Amino acid sequence: MVKAVVMEGPGKLSVKEFPYPKVERGSALIKVEMAGICGTDKHMFKGETVHPRGLLTKFPIIPGHEVVGRIAEVSDEASKSMELLGRELKVGDRVVLDCAITCGKCYSCRKYPGFPFCDKYSGHYGWGLTCKDPPHLFGGWSEYLYALPDTRLLKVPPEVPPEVAVLTEPMTVPIMSFTMASNAVSTSYLYPPPEYVVIQGSGPIGMLHLIFSKLIGTGEVIMIGRPEYRLKIAEAFGASYVINIDEIKKPEERVREVLHLTGGRGADLVIEATGNASALPEGLEMLGRLGTYVITGIYIDVGEVSINPQRLILSKWAHIVGVPGQTHQSYPKALELLRKYEGKVGFSRLITHRFKLEEAVKAMEVALSEECMKVVFTP
Amino acid sequence: MVKAVVMEGPGKLSVKEFPYPKVERGSALIKVEMAGICGTDKHMFKGETVHPRGLLTKFPIIPGHEVVGRIAEVSDEASKSMELLGRELKVGDRVVLDCAITCGKCYSCRKYPGFPFCDKYSGHYGWGLTCKDPPHLFGGWSEYLYALPDTRLLKVPPEVPPEVAVLTEPMTVPIMSFTMASNAVSTSYLYPPPEYVVIQGSGPIGMLHLIFSKLIGTGEVIMIGRPEYRLKIAEAFGASYVINIDEIKKPEERVREVLHLTGGRGADLVIEATGNASALPEGLEMLGRLGTYVITGIYIDVGEVSINPQRLILSKWAHIVGVPGQTHQSYPKALELLRKYEGKVGFSRLITHRFKLEEAVKAMEVALSEECMKVVFTP
Amino acid sequence: MVKAVVMEGPGKLSVKEFPYPKVERGSALIKVEMAGICGTDKHMFKGETVHPRGLLTKFPIIPGHEVVGRIAEVSDEASKSMELLGRELKVGDRVVLDCAITCGKCYSCRKYPGFPFCDKYSGHYGWGLTCKDPPHLFGGWSEYLYALPDTRLLKVPPEVPPEVAVLTEPMTVPIMSFTMASNAVSTSYLYPPPEYVVIQGSGPIGMLHLIFSKLIGTGEVIMIGRPEYRLKIAEAFGASYVINIDEIKKPEERVREVLHLTGGRGADLVIEATGNASALPEGLEMLGRLGTYVITGIYIDVGEVSINPQRLILSKWAHIVGVPGQTHQSYPKALELLRKYEGKVGFSRLITHRFKLEEAVKAMEVALSEECMKVVFTP
Amino acid sequence: MVKAVVMEGPGKLSVKEFPYPKVERGSALIKVEMAGICGTDKHMFKGETVHPRGLLTKFPIIPGHEVVGRIAEVSDEASKSMELLGRELKVGDRVVLDCAITCGKCYSCRKYPGFPFCDKYSGHYGWGLTCKDPPHLFGGWSEYLYALPDTRLLKVPPEVPPEVAVLTEPMTVPIMSFTMASNAVSTSYLYPPPEYVVIQGSGPIGMLHLIFSKLIGTGEVIMIGRPEYRLKIAEAFGASYVINIDEIKKPEERVREVLHLTGGRGADLVIEATGNASALPEGLEMLGRLGTYVITGIYIDVGEVSINPQRLILSKWAHIVGVPGQTHQSYPKALELLRKYEGKVGFSRLITHRFKLEEAVKAMEVALSEECMKVVFTP
Numbered sequence A, B, C, D: 001m002v003k004a005v006v007m008e009g010p011g012k013l014s015v016k017e018f019p020y021p022k023v024e025r026g027s028a029l030i031k032v033e034m035a036g037i038c039g040t041d042k043h044m045f046k047g048e049t050v051h052p053r054g055l056l057t058k059f060p061i062i063p064g065h066e067v068v069g070r071i072a073e074v075s076d077e078a079s080k081s082m083e084l085l086g087r088e089l090k091v092g093d094r095v096v097l098d099c100a101i102t103c104g105k106c107y108s109c110r111k112y113p114g115f116p117f118c119d120k121y122s123g124h125y126g127w128g129l130t131c132k133d134p135p136h137l138f139g140g141w142s143e144y145l146y147a148l149p150d151t152r153l154l155k156v157p158p159e160v161p162p163e164v165a166v167l168t169e170p171m172t173v174p175i176m177s178f179t180m181a182s183n184a185v186s187t188s189y190l191y192p193p194p195e196y197v198v199i200q201g202s203g204p205i206g207m208l209h210l211i212f213s214k215l216i217g218t219g220e221v222i223m224i225g226r227p228e229y230r231l232k233i234a235e236a237f238g239a240s241y242v243i244n245i246d247e248i249k250k251p252e253e254r255v256r257e258v259l260h261l262t263g264g265r266g267a268d269l270v271i272e273a274t275g276n277a278s279a280l281p282e283g284l285e286m287l288g289r290l291g292t293y294v295i296t297g298i299y300i301d302v303g304e305v306s307i308n309p310q311r312l313i314l315s316k317w318a319h320i321v322g323v324p325g326q327t328h329q330s331y332p333k334a335l336e337l338l339r340k341y342e343g344k345v346g347f348s349r350l351i352t353h354r355f356k357l358e359e360a361v362k363a364m365e366v367a368l369s370e371e372c373m374k375v376v377f378t379p
Ligand SMILES: [Zn+2]
Pocket: A038, A039, A040, A065
């Protein structure tokens, strides 16, 4: 039998057992080494369950889309075609998961190659495939994950340990953010580097954007978040300034502070990594002329927000970009960055808490408390 | 004495006389041949007076920022430096006006060359310079316009008549829209041409975006507007489909219609040319994956609007771009397009009504009625 | 038996018969309706046989990579996966061929999605697959073409006749040229449209670049080529000026002419569509400041040429871009342009000569004479 | 009297005295603190005297276009308009020189804002203005430099010493290189960061490209140059590999080495910083698919070189970009990078030799020996 954490609906977490699966043609089985808890998982736990493009959480689910593990079994077909860069897969290989399943051959896969738009979309691991139906194991909070045909796995170099590799999926997010933003007039005008970057949100995604900003030589990075625990980490990773929203409670005061820190001009680039709709008007207020605003945290539908399009967009000559996921190609870049800069950056320090599957309720509590950075399961 | 239309405040239009000015060092005087009424003028007349970057209408004003005329007098300095492309200016030369005055030498002029951001900003003709103070003549609805130092005038080739040249300033708007949009990932992905373009708004700015779209070979253009009078013109200029908002009154039905017309995929590019904040959520609903939304009509502050950032921006992997004005460089491009394609396109057909200065109240009535396209004064 | 034209080596063309093939798993068979003669075919006939990336012509071959035909047979797998946009393929469907076979799953296919870089490269139809081995039928100058697994076919809408659809592959070339060029600083600076475009070469590829330039609203197009026959066609398709190299024989005089026509400034964009290395220095001389030079015709290795990098590249702040092929995604765009603008442009007028397979020698003679535009076989 | 180094022609250096000038309207006088010797100066000394756009060295000259100094005198007009970012200039202010004089108001200045294309071009300091005519002092190897109207000076923050500020002009070069390259498809495809960068040339310009590459997080940087003295510095500044051309003498062996170091794929970005035409074919051989090649060192005309356009450009789907100078806007970015990263990078270590004006012959000898990095005068 295979042990896994099941979320049966909002607020309901338990450990279940599933039969050990038979690996079918085109498929593979991964022995999970480590799987992260993401903001998306917290949203679903809280009952916010509408993903991009209106896709719904398919309860009951085994959560977990940030996954590293070792190949336990692999079919002939999968061994030749499932590795993201075309390499052979063998039992024992350490891999990370590309969490979106796309066919690569339909209208949308052809028109937007590498993007997770697929007309034959069959699901996302961790939330878009129910565990009701066999082979059940479609999430990373489990001893094993079953990789269906058309899934992509990326081989991990031997020198990269699980606590670094597990960050591959979240690390693709800043890569997408900066790639999308770099196409906007403002950043190319300022290229390189943006002088002032504001990051709204001090969780793991915000932190990876901070690290990425520093790696590509942007100027000052201002991080806005909470609690103290996380802002201390932000400073350790190179934030020039932190703004604690528990202390500076009024958005207009935070805006004033950012304007002050940027010499009255506002930021060249503002990254939303909060999951909170009210971040949008606040962040647009902080944006300077020809600035770029990237929405990456409002991944789950959390409702509407009111903005002034003239004052906050047109008048600033602003660009707004939404980033709901990642291309295939961003995975190898993310893993390579993690590998290359682990010595210099120490990404593994972001993994602050580790739990066994049986401790799922406690793990979620810690994640919700925000007195943590990345919380992971080590099944 | 010089006759001019004065807007003393919202709703107050009258004809006044001003002393014929003495042309000072660095300045020039233009005998106005034709000057347009723009949506901005209508907004100000209705009491909506906040321009981009919070700039206020400096009542009393002589409106008119779309201006063509002939050099009546020119100082030595201006004759050598005021022409936008460095050519000499002589009495009798036909010119169009770049309506923003920028110094070209400050931090903002250097950082964003050509853009109308200037730390020593001294005003916009037509609304940003009051006519209270001498030499008074800072708008086009007048027999003469006084061009201050640092103003740029663009020479008009002899074969371009006033009724074509007067469209130069509005023609810069689609050039800016498409230039900004072309930097967004979506259009470059689709380049060239975007398959489906939606234009919200059937006034002159919408119409020029339609014409421009056709000139650069985009696919089907869907224009949404009113009244019938204007939509007929849209069809004459090549719109594939028109949607009359007097007939299809519910936004959700218009969205459904656009999705239907685009094979369920939504538009690649949506241009807002309405001046109406509610156009934003409606237009974003019409946008397809990796689509680009350009805000160009909400030039005057008309308040807030509520949007769902996850569903309408992030989920679509969308780009939103705001365009509040034009660069210097866009003027020669606009004039060149008008010159080159007048034979093929017939831009001058957009000038549907001409009035004398004394008929200002009536001219504004016609403009407000929307039973017109471009309304102009011929002082 | 299946009749096909075979090129056994340079200068050797004959008609052979091959056994009618059995369609294997993953494959399909196309009954060819029309197949074009391309400059590449002429090069191979003349003994110039080195393709991009050093790939060699695999003599004996059945030439023909510009192919339209109807599905004669299709395996179950191919009917579900071989259509470029994911649509089902049925017997009788009209399709055009994407001439490069790529796996879509290797390092290179992932890194450059849609581009014909493939680490498991198995060949190009028309020159990269020998007809020695069964099922032999790997070129379009044949009654049937055998489509191997991983081939992509694109369905042709019913209103597009073969004489238009056969231009799909060559039409992808200007799409690639302009897409690549649009990323260069110069064209984005001038966007849109480039004021002056020079096209070197008046064959079908040059002609399609001319047509494409006009469709996207560029300014004056100057075409340089020979003979009179072709330059007349160029004028019919909208060239502003033509320069006949039989008349103006010295490159420096042609350069002088282009500088004259462009007001001394040189062209914003120069497209090489000649297959002749000496076009490079000549075309760079014609290029203006921040101009872009696109190499698309020197597809076959024709040796070296001497250039002055300071004067011709650095000094002009120039961009040079090489385009050796097309992405998958460019095919649907090409076909859509052909479909949409056939009524306006009359692409089918480019098909000037049609031959039966038995007339292969004569067809090649006509193609080599250049007293033709596109020459095709109608098997 | 004012002492200055004069180059009367190739090979002829001497120290001369000039009258202390009267500062005219619109002008300023700078007391030079430090001025660098650039590769261009070495070229001119060796008799290679054709600059970009065919401009000739105007012998006799006072060389020196990399200049930092303090305002000694400033006219009223210049104090208000000569600072690059619009700040006031006062006696005693430390400034660096933008070495190109452009009017900002002609066709070319408007069309390419910020670029040193000017139809009223009046010269470059250090080589494009002769010292024959008063006020003579148009180069940095002098006690004073006379700044003409339309010159731009950039204020240096107090914490930046002359040995850092003097690198501003050369530091603009990598900024331009990467800005131009970032518009090419290849780097945006790989963005961010390029995996492999090759820099040809180990002088100051090569070294600043190396430092810049590291600051923006590119992958491995391979530097090719000589002698050992310089390659040791390259390693100290973070080159992953160095290739000594005194040791690996054959270009084809160096190409093989680069292919080996890049896993057979070639570099994503190759920067030419040698001033040697033969670098072009060698560097193109080292370039990978969709790679970008930036020509920045072949600033002076050094003749022609033979290349194979099919194999080296088209076949690789390559971009080639030439960079002959810098925009205004690149100066503040360069100075800001120097200021910000001096603590981390230690740019001042690049200043390896300092000389008095009287030691000009010896200074040039050291510069030519290449047993140095940046050689400067401290008048
Ligand atoms: Zn996640």
